[in-house]
Amino acid sequence: MNTIAENIADFLKEYPPFDNLTFQELSAIATSIRVLNLEKNETLFQINDKLHDCFYVVASGVIHLSVIADAEETLLNKCHAGDILGLRPFFAKNNYMMTAKAREESIIYAIPIVTFRPFVANNPDVLNFLLESFATNTWNPKEKENLRGKLANDNVFYIDQKSEMQYFQSLTYNRLPLTATINDIAKDVALRMTENSSTSVVICDNQLPIGIVTHTDMCSKIATGQFPLTVTMKAIMSAPVVTVVENVSLAEAQLLMLKNNVTHLCVTSDGTDKSTVKGVISEHDLIIAQANNPGVLIKEIKRSSNAKDLKHLRERLTELIQNSIHKNIPLSNINNIASEINSAILKRAVELSILDLGSPPARFAWLSIGSQGRKEQLLLTDQDSLLIFEDVMPDKYRDVRDYFLKLGKKATAILEKVGYELCPNGHMASNMLWCKSLTDWTKQYDSWMNTPGENSNDLSSIFFDLELVFGEKKIFEAIENVILKDLDHNTLFFDFLGNDALRKNSPLTFFKKFVLEEDEPNKDKFDIKTRALMPLIDGARLFALHFNIKGLNNTYQRFKQLAIIDAKNSDIYLNCAEAFLTLSKFRVSEGLKNENSGQYINLSELTKLDKEKLKNALAPMKELEELIKSNFKLTQFS
Amino acid sequence: MLDWLKNINKEYPDFWKTYLAKFEHKSKRYVVFSTETSGLNPDKDVILSIGSFAIVNNKIHIGDSFESILLQYKYFHDNGLSNEFILESKMKKLSEPEAIHAFIDYIGNAVLIGHHVDFDVDMINSALMRLDCGRLKNEALDIDVMYRKLIDVNDKQFSLDELSEIFKLPKSYRKSPSEEAYTIALLFLKLKNRLGIK
Numbered sequence: 001m002n003t004i005a006e007n008i009a010d011f012l013k014e015y016p017p018f019d020n021l022t023f024q025e026l027s028a029i030a031t032s033i034r035v036l037n038l039e040k041n042e043t044l045f046q047i048n049d050k051l052h053d054c055f056y057v058v059a060s061g062v063i064h065l066s067v068i069a070d071a072e073e074t075l076l077n078k079c080h081a082g083d084i085l086g087l088r089p090f091f092a093k094n095n096y097m098m099t100a101k102a103r104e105e106s107i108i109y110a111i112p113i114v115t116f117r118p119f120v121a122n123n124p125d126v127l128n129f130l131l132e133s134f135a136t137n138t139w140n141p142k143e144k145e146n147l148r149g150k151l152a153n154d155n156v157f158y159i160d161q162k163s164e165m166q167y168f169q170s171l172t173y174n175r176l177p178l179t180a181t182i183n184d185i186a187k188d189v190a191l192r193m194t195e196n197s198s199t200s201v202v203i204c205d206n207q208l209p210i211g212i213v214t215h216t217d218m219c220s221k222i223a224t225g226q227f228p229l230t231v232t233m234k235a236i237m238s239a240p241v242v243t244v245v246e247n248v249s250l251a252e253a254q255l256l257m258l259k260n261n262v263t264h265l266c267v268t269s270d271g272t273d274k275s276t277v278k279g280v281i282s283e284h285d286l287i288i289a290q291a292n293n294p295g296v297l298i299k300e301i302k303r304s305s306n307a308k309d310l311k312h313l314r315e316r317l318t319e320l321i322q323n324s325i326h327k328n329i330p331l332s333n334i335n336n337i338a339s340e341i342n343s344a345i346l347k348r349a350v351e352l353s354i355l356d357l358g359s360p361p362a363r364f365a366w367l368s369i370g371s372q373g374r375k376e377q378l379l380l381t382d383q384d385s386l387l388i389f390e391d392v393m394p395d396k397y398r399d400v401r402d403y404f405l406k407l408g409k410k411a412t413a414i415l416e417k418v419g420y421e422l423c424p425n426g427h428m429a430s431n432m433l434w435c436k437s438l439t440d441w442t443k444q445y446d447s448w449m450n451t452p453g454e455n456s457n458d459l460s461s462i463f464f465d466l467e468l469v470f471g472e473k474k475i476f477e478a479i480e481n482v483i484l485k486d487l488d489h490n491t492l493f494f495d496f497l498g499n500d501a502l503r504k505n506s507p508l509t510f511f512k513k514f515v516l517e518e519d520e521p522n523k524d525k526f527d528i529k530t531r532a533l534m535p536l537i538d539g540a541r542l543f544a545l546h547f548n549i550k551g552l553n554n555t556y557q558r559f560k561q562l563a564i565i566d567a568k569n570s571d572i573y574l575n576c577a578e579a580f581l582t583l584s585k586f587r588v589s590e591g592l593k594n595e596n597s598g599q600y601i602n603l604s605e606l607t608k609l610d611k612e613k614l615k616n617a618l619a620p621m622k623e624l625e626e627l628i629k630s631n632f633k634l635t636q637f638s
Numbered sequence: 639m640l641d642w643l644k645n646i647n648k649e650y651p652d653f654w655k656t657y658l659a660k661f662e663h664k665s666k667r668y669v670v671f672s673t674e675t676s677g678l679n680p681d682k683d684v685i686l687s688i689g690s691f692a693i694v695n696n697k698i699h700i701g702d703s704f705e706s707i708l709l710q711y712k713y714f715h716d717n718g719l720s721n722e723f724i725l726e727s728k729m730k731k732l733s734e735p736e737a738i739h740a741f742i743d744y745i746g747n748a749v750l751i752g753h754h755v756d757f758d759v760d761m762i763n764s765a766l767m768r769l770d771c772g773r774l775k776n777e778a779l780d781i782d783v784m785y786r787k788l789i790d791v792n793d794k795q796f797s798l799d800e801l802s803e804i805f806k807l808p809k810s811y812r813k814s815p816s817e818e819a820y821t822i823a824l825l826f827l828k829l830k831n832r833l834g835i836k
Contacts, residue, residue: 003689003729003816005700035698037827060808105806107824110697 005030008109011059015082017129021119032115035059038102040605044086046099051089054110058083061106067098074326078103087130089113090120103593173267177280179204180213182234186222189213189233199282200264203237207276209266211237216263238262245271246278253281294320294337301344306352307417310345314380314418317341321378322592331581331588332556339375343469345418346372346385350470353410360407361400364389365471365479366429373465374537374553376584379591379598383412383420384462387429388441388475401435408435427460438475442482449486452496461500464541465553480550487545491632494546498632501538502625507531507618514603514615525600528587532618536580539624543573546631555580572627575620582617586610653739654771660747661775667748668693668779670826671704672818673758676713680760684713687729688741689816691823692748696830698823704744705816707731729814738765750778751826753798753818781822784829801825 009026012018018026034054038044044063045052056063063079076098079085085100090113120127178201180189189201193215203211213233221227221236242260244253244267256265267279297320301313317338324334350366370384371377387408392400408429416422429435436444448463464483468476487493507526509515515531516524526532540558547565552558559577563570591598603611650658671690677683685708692702707729714720732740741762752758755778763773782796785804802809802821805828 002700002703003705003814004691004703004820007817007820008700031701033700035700035824036696037824037831039828039831105828 002027002031005033008033011082012057012109015057015084017084017126020123020125020129025119029111029115029119032112034110034112036108036110038063038106038108040102040105042102044100044102044108045096046101047097048095050095051093052086052110053089053114054112055084055086055089055116056100057109057111058085059107059109061108062103063106063108064101064103065098066101075322084133087133090117090130173279173281173285174198175279177202177266177277179277180233181205182210182232182237184233185229186218186227186231186233186236187229190218190222193218199284200280201233202241202266202277202280203233203239204277209241209243209268209273209277211239212241212264212266212280213237214264240273241266243268243271243273244281248281250286254286257283257286294341297341298344301341301348304348307349307414310348310414310418313341314345317345318380318592321588325585325588325592331585335376335378335554335556335584338378339372342372342377343368343467346415346469349414349418350407350411352414353407356410357403357407360389361396361403362390362392363472363475364404365473365475366411366469367476367479368467368469369427369465370462371465373462373467374555375467376537376555378584378588379596380419381421381597382423383415384423384427385412385429385469386427386434386441386463388436388438388479390472390475391437391439397437401437404435405430405432425460427462438478441479445479445482446486449483449490449493452493461497461538461541464545467553483545484548484550487548494542494632497538497542497545498628501535501542501628507621508615512615516603517600522600524604525602526614527599528583528590528601529597529599532583532621533580533587535621536576536583536624539576539621539628540580542628542632569627572620572623576624579617579620582613586614586617650771651739651769653742654766654769657742657746658772658775663747665747665749666694667746668751668826669745669748669776670698670751670819670823671745671758672752672815672822673761674815675761676710676717678757680757680764683761684708684710684734685737685761685765686710687815688737689814689819690741690744691816691819693751693823693826696827698820698827703816704741705729705814706737706740708734708737710734734765735769738762738769742766742771745776748776750774750776751781751822752778753781753801753822753825754795755780779826781825781829784826784833788829788832798822 005027008030009023012026012030013021013023018029021029036044038061044056047067058079058081060081063083063085064075065077065079065085066075079100086096088096120130178192178196178198180192180201180203182203182205193199193201200212200214202209203213211233213236217236217238222229222231227236242256242262242265244256244265246267246269248256248265248267253265257263263283265281266273266277267281269275269278297313297316301310304310304313320341321334321338324337325331346366346368354360365388367373367386367388368384369386371381372384385408387404389400389404408431412422412428412430422428427434445463466476466480507515514526517527537555540555540562543562543566544552544558547562549558549561549565552561556577559573559580563573563577566573586601587598589598590601601614606614669690669692671688673685674687675683675685687705687707689705690703692699694702707727709731711733750759759774759778766773781801785796785801786792786794796804798818798821799809802825805825807821807824
């Protein structure tokens with residue numbers, strides 16, 4: 001009798017495959033368990049390590065599984081409490097193919113293979129689960145959903161995955177290429193190619209590739225009559241053949257084809273033509289690999305028919321963003337792609353609601369406000385939206401308004417299911433305050449902008465970052481013009497916005513130390529959203545409105561544009577633009593790491609270099625503040 | 639002062655001789671243990687139960703464990719207490735001599751780990767005295783001392799609950815010595831790592 005073994009058995013029985021075993025069996029297994037504590041960033045096992053004599057179950061904490069392709073580390077999976085990892089010793093004899101590293105301090109149960117093997121042998125359900133886990137590609141979130149709760153995250157070999165970041169993913173290609181010798185006759189080879197519907201045949205001498213014959217060769221050399229049907233391969237093959245290593249990426253393969261002007265690459269075990277043939281990559285493989293790109297994602301969004309589909313697609317977007325960040329793709333590019341896809345999801349959510357409710361009784365415009373309005377929404381943050389419908393006859397007004405409120409409620413509910421939380425301040429089209437006719441909205445903006453101090457409690461600056469998601473462009477333009485007209489010589493309003501922008505607390509103390517949160521739950525973390533990003537966002541908006549910049553909502557682009565318009569201060573704007581990207585990147589990385597909005601940065605996790613980088617990115621803010629102070633006489637409200 | 643001279647010719651029980659013989663080699667094994675006692679006076683109070691686990695190579699071996707309830711009939715009788723709660727428990731029950739004997743066999747020459755371990759060692763020593771044995775020879779480490787060393791604080795003691803809280807370990811509601819020992823073991827692994835003890 002062992003109290004702790006029973007406690008561990010209690011824990012295990014909640015999770016597959018252990019739920020197939022009896023409590024007595026689990027207690028017996030638990031007595032042979034060894035418990036490990038992993039420090040943060042400690043490695044449990046890594047690629048090419050000898051197999052351990054046990055597999056692992058996460059008791060607490062998070063373990064990241066990753067593989068390396070093209071010298072880049074790619075995150076495959078995150079294992080949380082109850083997840084199984086390191087199953088390879090059950091099924092294979094060669095070394096580990098991935099790296100398992102603790103993302104945070106974790107406690108791990110190590111279960112010896114010897115102890116567990118009898119249970120696998122005697123229990124088909126357990127065996128199936130392990131096999132499935134071993135073989136399944138968990139990289140694809142759609143499959144992840146199907147298998148959630150019954151799947152261990154492991155043993156994915158990287159060639160099989162379709163990661164979203166097209167150009168850096170490894171390729172899937174033909175691993176059983178057709179081969180022939182130099183003495184084979186053209187007609188026979190052509191017949192075999194047709195039979196196997198293959199576009200190429202590798203000419204081998206003793207397993208080593210010496211040349212290749214493709215469709216093109218057959219066309220240009222045989223069909224033209226240049227050679228007879230009975231010619232040997234020796235005469236028509238292209239040699240030498242271009243060879244590559246096994247885990248070549250799409251980008252690399254594409255470059256090689258372009259450089260050598262060929263349509264096929266031969267994969268060999270060490271990447272030279274002095275080793276055995278492992279496969280053939282054709283141009284077609286490249287096309288297939290690219291099918292999983294943002295364009296396809298948008299197409300799929302347009303075809304999706306319910307919230308669940310959209311949720312899968314949003315998850316794929318997250319993977320896309322995560323990978324892009326891993327690959328150091330410029331954040332402004334990621335922003336553009338992500339916001340396009342986000343817009344498509346929002347649009348589809350409204351469309352689906354209309355399909356459900358029937359055609360709208362009047363023309364309308366659904367606008368995104370806040371971060372999506374600025375096209376800066378990389379993480380799943382809350383949704384902010386408003387709805388404007390055209391003016392209708394008074395007797396119809398009630399019905400029309402009711403319809404649009406219903407529409408707002410439905411669409412926001414769909415988006416909530418997709419993963420966008422409802423706005424805590426109720427800035428959504430489902431709210432009666434923000435679902436109004438054009439006249440009402442015009443009045444609303446007029447009163448906000450002409451008498452900003454009076455009703456300021458419901459005025460949020462996010463209402464000035466607008467983007468049309470769905471509906472009539474004319475309505476959107478009408479409201480834009482209202483804003484533009486009200487801006488003219490409106491010092492009062494700029495005062496208000498200016499004060500609003502300056503009100504945020506400064507990020508550094510007098511001694512140039514980070515100002516950290518003092519209260520739980522985010523004690524000792526740095527609030528990057530309010531202390532660093534918001535001042536830049538507010539500043540950019542203020543100046544953009546001031547200089548009448550229309551159509552650019554993105555903070556980065558606003559600063560870039562400002563640098564052109566207000567040339568004498570261009571340095572400040574450009575610095576701010578860069579700083580904004582750097583800060584956003586910190587936030588996104590933090591958010592992806594912890595699966596939250598990334599608002600609070602844990603400074604103790606940053607390297608010294610990163611901390612310096614972060615600090616430097618805060619410097620331009622001060623200059624921006626001075627610029628705001630000198631540009632706008634901030635007296636009325638201070 | 640010359641006590642040890644008196645003891646030199648004294649005949650120890652066999653298990654104690656075996657125990658002493660184990661110290662010819664240095665051990666790589668750690669044994670984490672915790673005792674439940676009737677009170678805080680090593681001379682008058684007795685051990686009611688012991689829980690312990692071994693740590694080898696930074697791994698807690700769940701199977702390599704010892705836990706037992708000590709049937710202290712005499713103590714309960716002398717103090718007029720009921721021993722019902724002991725009889726209800728499903729844990730292994732041994733008399734004090736049997737339990738101490740088994741425990742000594744179990745720990746061998748391992749390094750002992752505990753929370754405020756001096757007291758636990760004192761309790762074991764008193765029990766050993768009743769069996770005509772010497773004092774424990776094992777090296778003993780205290781996780782509270784380790785933690786104070788880590789944060790460089792001398793004027794404060796930390797309870798096991800406080801340490802669990804600091805290291806974000808889940809709290810267990812039932813407090814058997816085995817569960818305490820397990821918690822201490824996890825804390826020890828974390829502290830060992832942080833202090834860089836090999």
